[in-house]
Amino acid sequence: MLSFNDYKNLVDERLLDFLPDTGNYANVLKESMEYSLGIGGKRLRPVLLLASCDAAGGDADRALPYACAVEYIHTYSLIHDDLPAMDDDDMRRGKPSNHKVYGEAMAILAGDGLLNSAAELITAQALDLREDADALYAHSRAAHEILRRSGASGMIAGQTADVMNEDKEASADLVRFIEEHKTADLITAPVRAGLMLAQADESMIDDFTTYAKNLGIAFQIADDILDYEGNEELMGKTLGKDLEQDKCNYVSVHGMQDAKAELHRLSSEAKDAIRKYDNSDFFIELADMLESRNN
């Protein structure tokens, strides 16, 4: 197992290499995709994929394209989310949002391009595995896992619930739906996909699914808390937006004190699910780090 930063470096080094060549007349498409990938980010999702694959004895090199694909999906969702018709955010990670630099049309296409590039990249990985049926099947499973959780029953459903239920009375159920799908699905997907690539036991996949789901919801609640209490400079984005846009989140429905208690409970449940595994230290430290995050 490597450290979080070492996995992150592996991702940062190769993240742009897996983008398709857009050709002479569409250079701006590549440029705008690279812009949003390049303005930083914690790389939490791809790191989780590499670490999970490693924890189950898999080959992190073979997992790297999947890790980058998950970051493409995360990045496209931010580009589209920042559009004027959606959350209308001018800043992202301390830099102008994609549409502020390239215009709205290009930001829509760059988002489409990143989502499609992710699917293209992960389906390409099976093509040189013709002779190894088990690996071919493991890769097919990982590919579908990522695309299922990023999709219309996963992340996009969560985004829809988040965007379409502004100004409506919030309920605890709606808040949990948003947390589970908008955020936790794209944290669960890389953990499960990493283990699938490593051909891990189903029981290990189940335990790490519990870890990832709790971690993902905790991550969203921490984000909600930071929207009220965070430092705008450290976060690199406009805060207080949820309040301003009348969005429902854990804090607005349950209050700050309950939110902090729930964050702690979820983090503990995450850690307990995987404590028995040899390589659990990495994942326990990560949960502790996210519980006390300030950006």
Add this chain to the structure above:
Amino acid sequence: MLSFNDYKNLVDERLLDFLPDTGNYANVLKESMEYSLGIGGKRLRPVLLLASCDAAGGDADRALPYACAVEYIHTYSLIHDDLPAMDDDDMRRGKPSNHKVYGEAMAILAGDGLLNSAAELITAQALDLREDADALYAHSRAAHEILRRSGASGMIAGQTADVMNEDKEASADLVRFIEEHKTADLITAPVRAGLMLAQADESMIDDFTTYAKNLGIAFQIADDILDYEGNEELMGKTLGKDLEQDKCNYVSVHGMQDAKAELHRLSSEAKDAIRKYDNSDFFIELADMLESRNN
């Protein structure tokens, strides 16, 4: 081999069945995806996939999810293309565009949802082929073929070139780039994918690639001609948009007479490439039909 309409009916009957369940709080996502899939269309791309698979002796039933996925991709591209920031079209197939019914935020998400659903659907097909390594590999190849040609080196590159080069001096090269990628790539993909699913010979895939590429470019030139000479009611969309938006297309660069000659030349070249195959009648008739299309 069935008729064009019989293949189209197979697609229309099942097109909505393969969408993911979006859950209680995101019903509007499914509704808006279904709206745009349901307002009709020629279904040219999915029909080509089924017919190509059939022509090579494949199982059209197994190909049906891929056919529907290609229509999801085509439909998402139209939803995003109609957005105010893009071509700003209020009408599509004689009905209000997605964003006129569901708003811009939902139209962005519905487009994302359809693209993701396509990738999710085609990667799901390999999951019950664990015991058949050859079929598993054929499906992986078809999945990647579709996602490669719809992506940032394919259809999205073509869209980018089309949108970003308005008001610039048109060149024959730029027009061909747009035709090849915006249109022909998503006509070539289903033909190749259908043959891959049927595990056709490489030489047959090559010949049908020549057919599809020429057919696709011809289809776009016919569309350009109709933008000047077509009947708005039959087309179900606003015409004269290219002229109004100063877009370059084959007619604006080469003139109407050359456009009609090039359409005929491409159509002939398409037919000649596949005339020697047993089931070529279907494809020859289709090329003739597209050459004389009025919608």
